[in-house]
Amino acid sequence: MPYEIEWKEFAAAAARAWSLTNVSAYGETWGKLMSIPPAVPLNWLSRAKIHITPLDDNVVFDEQQTIDLYFRSGLIKQKLNAADIVDRS
Numbered sequence: 495m496p497y498e499i500e501w502k503e504f505a506a507a508a509a510r511a512w513s514l515t516n517v518s519a520y521g522e523t524w525g526k527l528m529s530i531p532p533a534v535p536l537n538w539l540s541r542a543k544i545h546i547t548p549l550d551d552n553v554v555f556d557e558q559q560t561i562d563l564y565f566r567s568g569l570i571k572q573k574l575n576a577a578d579i580v581d582r583s
């Protein structure tokens with residue numbers, strides 16, 4: 495199982511690195527997945543200062559804020575608890 499966790503961490507880091515250098519493609523895909531105009535994620539991604547950080551209580555809080563926004567906006571159908579789905583390992 496540790497190998498699986500290492501692979502997930504590598505894949506997540508590689509995906510994040512790719513997204514930082516392929517903003518247009520990432521924004522287009524994100525827009526399609528969320529059923530929103532591509533201009534919305536493209537605008538956000540072009541201004542965001544994304545960096546990798548340890549997953550602490552502040553990150554879980556921020557993720558919960560995003561989940562709640564998506565739920566209120568109807569982008570997701572089920573209310574989720576960030577603490578239950580964020581992998582801190």
